[in-house]
Amino acid sequence: MTSIQTLTGECPECETGVTTPPIEVGETMGCPECMLTLRVEGISEGVLDLRMVEVQLRDWGE
Ligand SMILES: [Zn+2]
Numbered sequence: 612m613t614s615i616q617t618l619t620g621e622c623p624e625c626e627t628g629v630t631t632p633p634i635e636v637g638e639t640m641g642c643p644e645c646m647l648t649l650r651v652e653g654i655s656e657g658v659l660d661l662r663m664v665e666v667q668l669r670d671w672g673e
Pocket of ligand 1: 622623624625626627642643644645646647
Protein backbone atom coordinates (compact mmCIF):
# COMPACT_ATOMS: atom_id res chain seq x y z
CA MET A 612 0.00 0.00 0.00
CA THR A 613 1.04 3.47 -0.67
CA SER A 614 0.34 6.16 1.83
CA ILE A 615 -0.20 9.56 0.42
CA GLN A 616 2.01 11.94 2.22
CA THR A 617 1.21 15.51 2.72
CA LEU A 618 3.75 18.24 2.87
CA THR A 619 3.67 21.07 5.29
CA GLY A 620 5.06 24.52 5.17
CA GLU A 621 4.63 27.95 6.56
CA CYS A 622 3.51 31.04 4.76
CA PRO A 623 6.36 33.57 4.93
CA GLU A 624 3.87 36.39 4.98
CA CYS A 625 1.27 35.46 7.58
CA GLU A 626 3.04 32.49 9.17
CA THR A 627 0.05 30.28 8.66
CA GLY A 628 0.82 26.61 8.48
CA VAL A 629 -0.15 25.18 5.14
CA THR A 630 -0.61 21.59 4.13
CA THR A 631 -0.49 20.38 0.58
CA PRO A 632 -0.55 17.13 -1.32
CA PRO A 633 2.80 16.17 -2.80
CA ILE A 634 4.13 19.09 -4.76
CA GLU A 635 7.38 19.66 -6.54
CA VAL A 636 9.99 22.34 -6.32
CA GLY A 637 9.13 25.21 -8.58
CA GLU A 638 5.41 24.73 -8.33
CA THR A 639 3.21 27.35 -6.82
CA MET A 640 0.36 27.24 -4.39
CA GLY A 641 -1.89 29.72 -2.73
CA CYS A 642 -1.85 30.53 0.93
CA PRO A 643 -5.31 29.73 2.28
CA GLU A 644 -5.06 32.57 4.77
CA CYS A 645 -3.69 35.60 2.96
CA MET A 646 -4.25 34.30 -0.58
CA LEU A 647 -0.68 35.03 -1.46
CA THR A 648 0.94 33.01 -4.20
CA LEU A 649 3.77 30.93 -2.82
CA ARG A 650 6.42 29.06 -4.73
CA VAL A 651 8.15 25.97 -3.48
CA GLU A 652 11.85 26.76 -3.30
CA GLY A 653 12.80 23.51 -1.71
CA ILE A 654 11.54 20.49 0.17
CA SER A 655 13.32 19.07 3.17
CA GLU A 656 11.96 16.01 4.93
CA GLY A 657 8.40 16.83 4.05
CA VAL A 658 8.70 20.46 4.96
CA LEU A 659 8.29 23.05 2.27
CA ASP A 660 10.47 26.08 1.88
CA LEU A 661 7.96 28.60 0.63
CA ARG A 662 8.68 31.96 -0.89
CA MET A 663 6.32 34.69 -1.75
CA VAL A 664 5.87 35.23 -5.44
CA GLU A 665 5.83 38.78 -6.59
CA VAL A 666 2.86 38.88 -8.86
CA GLN A 667 3.49 41.42 -11.50
CA LEU A 668 0.37 43.26 -12.31
CA ARG A 669 0.11 44.76 -15.69
CA ASP A 670 -0.19 48.39 -14.87
CA TRP A 671 -0.42 49.69 -18.33
CA GLY A 672 -3.37 51.88 -17.64
CA GLU A 673 -6.61 51.70 -19.45
ZN1 LIG B 1 -0.25 33.61 4.09
